[in-house]
Amino acid sequence: MTFQPFFIYAVTFILAFCSLFYEFAFAQVLAVSIGGTKIQYLIVISLFTFSLGMGSLVYGKIKPRAETRKILLWVEIGLTFVGLLGPFALTWILRPGVFPGGSAMPQALAYFTVILVGFLSGFEIPCMFDLSPSRNGRILAADYVGMLAASIAFPLFFLPVFGTASSVMIVALFNCTVFLWLRSIEGRHWETMIGLVAIFSSMILTIIFRAELNELLSSLYLGVDP
Amino acid sequence: MRLGYVALTASATTMGYSLLIAVAMMDFTGEEVLTQCLAVGPYLLGLGLGSVYGDHIPADKKISRLWLLEWLSVTVLPILPLIQLAAVFIFLQYTHPSVGLDQKTGLAFCLGIVGVLSFIAGILGGAQLPLILSSAQKLSTEVALAFNYIGALLAGAGIVFLIALNIPFGHQILIFGIIQLSGLMLLLSTFRKRTTGLALMFIPLIILFGTAHLYPVVEHYTVKNSYHRTRVDHVSQLFRKNLYQVIKEFGELERVRTPYQTIDLFIEPPVPHLSIPGNATLYLNRKPQIDILTTAIYHESMVAAALNLFQGMPKKILILGGGDGLLLKELKHLTSTRITQIELDPLMLQFARDNNVISGLNENILSNMPKNMEVKIEDAISYLRKNSKEQFDVVIIDLPFPNGPDLSRLYSLEFYKMVRRVLSPGAIVVIDLPLYFTEERAFAQESKTILKTLRSAGFRYPLPFGPLASFVAVGMNETPLRFDYLRFPEELSVSAASNLVDVFPDENLTEADWAKQNVNTMFWPKEL
Structure with missing residues (x-):
């Protein structure tokens, strides 16, 4: 199966953008819930880089047993869900009193989510290499440019314009688009069309209800409102 | 295993310096999220471009180029935080007293510096990895990669640890530099001209200790100057001794870094002939409090x-x-x-x-x-x-x-x-x-x-x-x-x-x- 180079680069760009974006959003939630923006960003970035590597190592082990496209399909499902639900889940589990005992368990769970996103993202580049073997250099370039774009877009555009909750939902919908593209290769055009309409509508709704979505995150943070 | 250790130190130190640059600049910008994000993005971009460059080096030159890149990293990276500080000092000298580092022009300047320096760190780190991977005969690619990624983890964890222990910034530079030097030392055995290599080791060693010693001095001048705001009109004035004499002698600065903030107490002496009374101002993260x-x-x-x-x-x-x-x-x-x-x-x-x-x-x-x-x-x-x-x-x-x-x-x-x-x-x-x-x-x-x-x-x-x-x-x-x-x-x-x-x-x-x-x-x- 051959792929148009433009699609390969665009998909790589989107995937890299989404992965680092999720991590920045998680770092933001961790900084709000635990405190210490500087420390949380440092921890998240190093855990992300580490788990990214671990993901590519594990991909090397499972590659002979599974089809690349299917691996990528599952990775995108996983990333869409973890990215979409991550900020809400993290805010909730890090609220005092939700977990009995100290803060060690919820914090470990929160950092595990950070590792999970990095680990799943680690599969993406080797998958893209395998889907288009002759374009490794350019795929890598698209990957790094995607990460650069995320690091600029998150603090300068998404966070001030949409807030944490809606930003991460918009980006998760981008991730979902890649999932649809991978499904469309099987020739399910109607399904793809319906999916695209659903994604577009969800994106519009997310933008319209951005205040409510961020309020939901606030309620999870505060618990019962006085 | 030797190259595995080199992979670990290369990623730990290049990422470590990029994070150190961001952390140091946060003191001046006050923008933690923006500064961290704009350090990480260019670093990763540099990493990518560096690895593309590393991939294109001919097979027979890989080992010598790896040594050169590692030597260049040990020599150049410790100076980056010092360059950043000097740039801030010069910027403050040339701008109007009302232009602070947290205002738009100052912020853009600071973030630009962070981005460029992190990009350099990324390029140096990225170029080494493909060379290590292709040179490691006894080491599988996966293991070399694992060492590299563990290095990235250690960088972030190490800085969090150093901040928590309240280790001075100059010492943090020194610690990362020594880790990097140990990697270069191990690599020396693979270098053909060992005597030349050993002689060349002295250059980064001097630069490293010099930077660790100079950093607090330059920081003191930059911070103090940001409070009493001397300005120059021409570049030649930057090299005049009396500028530094004025900064040194006007007022006293007491600085305490804590894991949460930087506390500065700036004591200004009275200027009787201008009827200006003396004052003492307490700054937290460079913002006046009392x-x-x-x-x-x-x-x-x-x-x-x-x-x-x-x-x-x-x-x-x-x-x-x-x-x-x-x-x-x-x-x-x-x-x-x-x-x-x-x-x-x-x-x-x-x-x-x-x-x-x-x-x-x-x-x-x-x-x-x-x-x-x-x-x-x-x-x-x-x-x-x-x-x-x-x-x-x-x-x-x-x-x-x-x-x-x-x-x-x-x-x-x-x-x-x-x-x-x-x-x-x-x-x-x-x-x-x-x-x-x-x-x-x-x-x-x-x-x-x-x-x-x-x-x-x-x-x-x-x-x-x-x-x-x-x-x-x-x-x-x-x-x-x-x-x-x-x-x-x-x-x-x-x-x-x-x-x-x-x-x-x-x-x-x-x-x-x-x-x-x-x-x-x-x-x-x-x-x-």
């Missing part, structure tokens, strides 16, 4: 306002922040009131206890604490999140201004809602916050955002006051708060009394106007 000349206006009026608006003798008072001890001093006369102070930074309390200037101002209250007063070392947010049972009659919030995301959370909807939970019926909250005005004498957008945030948290009638030092008082009341001027104590100083005046530039704003204003929340921060 100074000798205005402290009476500030703390005295804050306490007087809170007690006046409460209409009675409070049984319990909560202070959030106020690590300088000056609010405790002002409340010393309330011997039958239980006073609890929540302060995040134990080193701030220690500084306020041990420093002659600050302990003189707070009359040594932190060393001789009355029995009705208690200081708890805790983050105000986590204290409020955990404690919703104990209630207070008066809450005084004396926290640093919202410069940066960590601090803007202390001015958020969630924070004010948590404050509401600890209020007794009829309680009063006095908040120290920045109020800015437009030329038309209306509240500036940032101030409207804070006032709207307070209203959204359930404080319907915020009372902004203080033409000299701005505060806002709020309560659970259903009618607007007003000062009872007959109840102010007679011993109140004139300067404090003159600050107890309402400021109502926007009193004609309707509910519909307020509905249009922004609310600052922890998850959707607004510009404050």
